[in-house]
Amino acid sequence: MIELRAVTRTYRSRGATVRALDGVDLTVEAGRNLALVGRSGAGKSTLLRVLLGLEAPDGGTVHVLGRPVAPGRADRLRWLRAAVGVVPQDAGSSLDPRWPVGRSVGEPLRLLGVAGDHPARVGEVLTAVGVDPSAAGRRPAAFSGGQRQRIALARALVHRPRLLVADELLSGADAVLRAHLLDVLTGSGTQLLVVTHDLAVAAALGGDAAVMAAGRVVEHGPVAQVLAAPAAAATRQLRDAVLRLPA
Numbered sequence: 192m193i194e195l196r197a198v199t200r201t202y203r204s205r206g207a208t209v210r211a212l213d214g215v216d217l218t219v220e221a222g223r224n225l226a227l228v229g230r231s232g233a234g235k236s237t238l239l240r241v242l243l244g245l246e247a248p249d250g251g252t253v254h255v256l257g258r259p260v261a262p263g264r265a266d267r268l269r270w271l272r273a274a275v276g277v278v279p280q281d282a283g284s285s286l287d288p289r290w291p292v293g294r295s296v297g298e299p300l301r302l303l304g305v306a307g308d309h310p311a312r313v314g315e316v317l318t319a320v321g322v323d324p325s326a327a328g329r330r331p332a333a334f335s336g337g338q339r340q341r342i343a344l345a346r347a348l349v350h351r352p353r354l355l356v357a358d359e360l361l362s363g364a365d366a367v368l369r370a371h372l373l374d375v376l377t378g379s380g381t382q383l384l385v386v387t388h389d390l391a392v393a394a395a396l397g398g399d400a401a402v403m404a405a406g407r408v409v410e411h412g413p414v415a416q417v418l419a420a421p422a423a424a425a426t427r428q429l430r431d432a433v434l435r436l437p438a
């Protein structure tokens with residue numbers, strides 16, 4: 192599904208050089224859920240931007256479904272947009288405030304030229320994420336932050352992508368909403384790539400975890416194994432920081 196080889200991305204800001212990606216190698220087989228875990232600044236969002244063809248790496252290669260990914264004209268990346276649904280960071284604010292939410296959710300169907308009854312599919316996917324489809328005519332301001340997150344998730348799932356990429360979708364959510372969103376994600380039948388700084392979220396997703404630190408993937412394996420015997424210092428640090436309720 193995903194193959195990154197020796198991917199580097201350097202930023203220069205105010206005279207300083209930041210190696211956001213410092214030789215990333217990552218292979219994700221089709222059908223395996225992945226949590227991309229790391230502290231703030233580890234390079235997770237940069238990796239996603241490169242993976243989604245939003246930004247070019249300075250070096251290395253990026254393939255999705257065996258096809259090379261590079262930034263370019265929208266029509267050249269249509270296959271990638273069809274294959275990958277994206278819930279952006281700050282998902283609740285990603286909806287157009289002027290549009291009824293049903294229009295935002297249905298937009299990928301229109302842009303990708305998906306055949307079928309669009310309003311029916313929008314209603315179906317809103318129901319799946321726990322939003323009453325009869326509210327599809329309202330604008331985002333009429334919904335709570337949590338509901339807007341659900342709607343952004345519906346928009347990412349509406350065209351039945353092969354892979355769903357969610358950047359920190361679960362971190363901002365309250366515990367009950369988080370549990371619900373996890374159920375929706377794991378029940379969607381779509382392969383998942385979830386970015387999180389919380390190993391507890393990775394554990395709840397099951398599947399694999401790839402841990403990033405200082406622009407590299409320092410550990411990658413089944414999440415149970417990563418948690419039981421973390422090989423990298425960065426993983427141990429994240430594991431020891433997971434909040435636990437007192438007994």
Ligand SMILES: Nc1ncnc2c1ncn2[C@@H]1O[C@H](COP(=O)(O)OP(=O)(O)OP(=O)(O)O)[C@@H](O)[C@H]1O
Pocket residue numbers: 202203204209210211229230231232233234235236237238388
């Ligand atoms: N456009 C940019 N210009 C300059 N530096 C950048 C830019 N984007 C990212 N960086 C730097 O690259 C490094 C990696 O950032 P990135 O956002 O990928 O990390 P992250 O793991 O996603 O962090 P967070 O969890 O806080 O979103 C950081 O040091 C960041 O400051």
